[in-house]
Every structure is written in structure tokens, then in C-alpha cells.
Amino acid sequence: MSGSESKERRGILEDGDAVSRGIPAHYQPRAQGGVQFLHSVSKHMMSLRLIRWSGGPVFGLVLAVSSAAQTEDAALRRAKAILRTTPIIDTHNDLPWIIREKGTPPRDVEAYDISKRARFDTDIPRLREGMVGAQFWSVYVPSGLGPLDAMRTQLEQIDIARRLIAKYPNDLGFAASVADIRRQIARGRIASLLGIEGGHTIANSLGALRAYYDLGVRYMTLTHFHTNDWADAATDSVRHNGLTRFGGEVVREMNRLGMLVDISHVSPATMSDVLATVEAPVLFSHSSARALTDHARNVPDSILRRLPQNGGVVMVAFIPPFVSEPARQWSEELFPRLTQAASDSQWQRLTREYVAEKGPSPRATIKDVADHIEHIRKVAGVNHVGIGADFYGAEAEHDLVQGLEDVSRYPALFAELVRRGWTDADLRKIAGENLLRVFRQAEVTAERLRRTRPSSNATIEELDRRPVP
Ligand SMILES: [Zn+2]
Numbered sequence: 001m002s003g004s005e006s007k008e009r010r011g012i013l014e015d016g017d018a019v020s021r022g023i024p025a026h027y028q029p030r031a032q033g034g035v036q037f038l039h040s041v042s043k044h045m046m047s048l049r050l051i052r053w054s055g056g057p058v059f060g061l062v063l064a065v066s067s068a069a070q071t072e073d074a075a076l077r078r079a080k081a082i083l084r085t086t087p088i089i090d091t092h093n094d095l096p097w098i099i100r101e102k103g104t105p106p107r108d109v110e111a112y113d114i115s116k117r118a119r120f121d122t123d124i125p126r127l128r129e130g131m132v133g134a135q136f137w138s139v140y141v142p143s144g145l146g147p148l149d150a151m152r153t154q155l156e157q158i159d160i161a162r163r164l165i166a167k168y169p170n171d172l173g174f175a176a177s178v179a180d181i182r183r184q185i186a187r188g189r190i191a192s193l194l195g196i197e198g199g200h201t202i203a204n205s206l207g208a209l210r211a212y213y214d215l216g217v218r219y220m221t222l223t224h225f226h227t228n229d230w231a232d233a234a235t236d237s238v239r240h241n242g243l244t245r246f247g248g249e250v251v252r253e254m255n256r257l258g259m260l261v262d263i264s265h266v267s268p269a270t271m272s273d274v275l276a277t278v279e280a281p282v283l284f285s286h287s288s289a290r291a292l293t294d295h296a297r298n299v300p301d302s303i304l305r306r307l308p309q310n311g312g313v314v315m316v317a318f319i320p321p322f323v324s325e326p327a328r329q330w331s332e333e334l335f336p337r338l339t340q341a342a343s344d345s346q347w348q349r350l351t352r353e354y355v356a357e358k359g360p361s362p363r364a365t366i367k368d369v370a371d372h373i374e375h376i377r378k379v380a381g382v383n384h385v386g387i388g389a390d391f392y393g394a395e396a397e398h399d400l401v402q403g404l405e406d407v408s409r410y411p412a413l414f415a416e417l418v419r420r421g422w423t424d425a426d427l428r429k430i431a432g433e434n435l436l437r438v439f440r441q442a443e444v445t446a447e448r449l450r451r452t453r454p455s456s457n458a459t460i461e462e463l464d465r466r467p468v469p
Pocket residue numbers: 197265286
């Protein structure tokens with residue numbers, strides 16, 4: 001728990017009215033007046049307010065600093081001012097899996113303390129420093145597990161994530177809708193949502209899909225590394241040439257429920273089939289641009305060009321082989337081996353062996369990530385890009401993007417975009433407004449579909465007319 005932080009925040013909130021006036025409509029809870037969101041409790045935020053209120057340009061003339069350093073500081077200051085009123089909504093963080101695999105003891109939510117600096121890339125002080133307003137926690141399950149093991153592990157990961165959120169009531173607040181996100185941010189909590197990674201965990205059951213929705217899951221990545229019984233993955237063999245008929249029914253049922261259809265990890269043919277099937281905007285929760293880095297996990301321009309019509313959004317990942325071509329080439333032989341890893345320790349061992357063999361990977365940088373954001377803006381438009389960093393507890397330096405090593409670093413990325421001439425309005429879109437628009441459209445679609453379409457009783461045996469192992 002972090003009671004003292006909460007008290008400090010309440011203190012700031014009480015006189016925070018002037019600061020909150022700039023909060024855009026998207027982030028304002030509709031039925032709540034008075035108390036407004038003020039993001040960070042840390043001391044640097046206090047000083048940021050002082051700088052803003054004391055007339056920065058005057059100080060700029062007085063202080064004898066080099067112009068380069070001054071520009072640097074001005075960019076970061078502007079980035080932070082934007083994120084203070086429009087905080088980051090990130091769509092992919094693997095902390096629940098880290099707790100399961102790397103916690104001591106494993107799976108022990110009580111023992112894994114994120115109220116202070118934790119061992120890996122994610123904890124509450126650094127989420128606050130990173131100006132994160134909402135986080136989709138990935139309830140990831142390896143795609144090599146059989147259906148019953150996958151389903152059990154899925155329930156356990158949802159349980160870990162729900163207990164994690166409940167453990168820090170002053171800092172994390174469970175959210176399952178756009179209204180919840182706004183409400184939690186207004187209360188000063190990091191809105192905490194759940195996203196499934198790997199449609200194999202429904203074990204071909206639409207009943208299971210609906211049960212996961214009722215447990216609070218608001219997106220599902222249709223596949224993980226492996227092709228499943230109804231959708232082809234980007235990193236596995238082609239079995240269906242996209243979606244099967246049952247796969248189409250899964251997508252339609254997700255739209256009826258209001259669960260975002262996440263097409264990170266799927267093959268381009270599956271992406272294309274999903275775009276032809278969906279009734280609401282799609283989500284890529286953690287992918288980057290294939291034209292810049294030719295990784296199978298990235299989104300080709302042919303798909304990016306279809307996003308304006310669909311309305312969906314690509315949330316750019318901070319994974320070195322997804323954002324840097326030299327890093328991708330280095331990982332070319334490693335990545336297929338990693339898709340076979342059934343546990344985190346296996347993943348680490350395979351990586352260590354590869355580094356011993358090949359030497360370390362070239363580093364990816366913050367500029368690479370900014371290049372990907374700008375490419376997606378160029379091809380799909382600024383309404384179709386956001387941030388899904390995919391922090392997963394990486395331990396090797398080359399697995400981290402230089403400058404974006406942990407959840408405290410989002411403002412540095414926004415400062416880079418400020419230096420590239422981005423407008424405040426466009427920065428707000430990629431910080432979170434685009435994601436809120438997509439999520440809201442999915443909710444409105446679900447409200448409409450539920451009025452006209454009952455729950456689907458379809459089975460894979462009926463629709464795909466072949467035995468399922
Ligand atoms: Zn992933």
C-alpha cells in the first residue's frame with residue numbers, strides 16, 4: 001500500500017483546480033465535477049507546476065544555459081504539460097506474467113511489491129513518473145499449452161491481475177469501460193484494464209469468451225505466437241489462410257460483447273479477414289510498422305492504409321526487433337526459437353545461449369520508436385496510432401530500447417516528438433485520445449448489436465466442419 005502518497009496527492013488535488021482546467025473533454029468524467037485528475041504525486045511534478053506558473057520564458061532569459069540544453073528542457077517540459085492533462089493510455093504490459101514467473105515466490109501477488117521500485121521495468125512510482133493514466137494489463141498465456149491448461153492458466157492470470165489491482169486501491173483502479181477510465185483518472189488512480197493475449201485460451205468456446213468478458217477482459221489478441229484452430233498467427237505456419245468461419249464468429253461475438261478485437265500477433269491474411277468481418281474498429285495492442293522493420297509481428301502498409309475506413313489504431317511497441325532493422329536481423333534466428341519457449345526461464349536461457357553464440361544485438365533507440373510512430377501517421381493518419389509499449393520484464397540490455405527502458409520513460413518519447421514538430425493536439429491523440437475513441441466506438445457498436453443479435457451458440461465443429469484435436 002502507499003497511503004502516504006495518496007495523502008500527498010489529495011493535498012495537491014485540493015488546490016489543483018487551475019491545473020485541471022486544460023483537461024480535454026475525452027478525459028473528463030461526464031457526471032463528476034469538482035475534483036479533477038492530477039496525475040503525479042512526485043516532487044518533480046510540484047516543480048513543474050511552479051515552472052509553469054512562474055512564467056517560463058522570463059526565467060529562460062535569465063538563466064545562463066546553453067541553447068541546446070534549453071531546447072531539450074523546453075521539449076520535455078511541453079511533453080509533460082501535455083501528458084499531465086492527457087495521460088498515457090498504454091495497451092500492453094506483462095506484469096501479471098512477471099509476477100507469475102519471476103515473483104519470489106512465484107504467483108505471490110502479496111510478495112511482489114510494486115509500491116516502491118521493483119526489480120523489473122514496472123512499478124507504481126515509475127508509472128506515476130511516466131505519467132500513465134490507464135494501463136491494459138496483459139493476462140498473457142503461452143500458446144504452446146493445450147486447451148484445458150490454457151484455460152486454467154487464463155483464469156489464474158485474470159485472478160493475479162485482479163488481485164494486483166485490488167492490492168493498491170490508492171494507485172490502481174479497476175476499469176472495464178471508457179467511463180471507468182475517465183472516472184479512475186479523475187480520482188487520481190491509474191485505470192487498470194485486462195487484455196487477453198492469445199485466443200487459444202477460449203478453447204474454441206464462445207461461452208468461455210463471454211465468461212472472460214464478464215471477468216472484466218476488454219480485449220483479446222486473436223492468436224499469440226502459434227496458429228490456433230481458427231486463426232493464423234504471424235509467426236507460425238499457415239493453416240487457414242486467415243480466419244476460419246468459426247474465427248469470424250469469434251470476431252462477431254467480440255463485437256457484440258464490446259471486447260476489442262486485437263490483431264497484433266496475427267498473420268496479414270488474418271488481419272485482412274478481420275478487417276472484412278468486424279463491425280467496430282480494431283486494435284493492434286502492441287505492434288509496429290513493417291515497412292521500417294521487416295518483422296512478421298509488424299503491420300504492413302497495405303493494412304495500415306485500411307485503418308482510416310475501419311477507424312482502428314496501432315499501438316506502437318518498444319520491442320527492439322520490432323523497431324530496429326539491425327536488431328531484427330540480429331534476432332532473425334533467435335525469434336523462432338523463442339516461440340517454442342514454454343516458460344520465462346526457458347526464454348532467458350535461449351536468449352543467453354544466442355548472445356553467447358552471436359554477440360549482443362545492436363541497440364534500438366527512442367528515435368527508432370518515434371520513426372515508427374511517424375510512419376504510421378504518414379500512411380494511416382494521426383488518428384490511428386498510439387502506444388502499447390509491451391514492457392515484459394526484460395533483463396538483457398539489448399532487449400530494452402535505449403531511452404525507453406521502463407514505464408517512467410514515456411515523457412522522453414513525447415519530448416522527441418515535440419522536437420520533431422508535433423502539435424499538442426496530435427500528441428494528445430497518440431497519448432490516449434485515439435484509444436478512447438476506438439474503445440467508445442466498440443462500446444456503442446456492442447450496445448446496438450446486443451439489441452438485435454442474441455449470444456452466438458455456434459461451435460467450431462458446426463462451422464468449420466472438421467474434427468478439432
Ligand atoms: Zn505479444
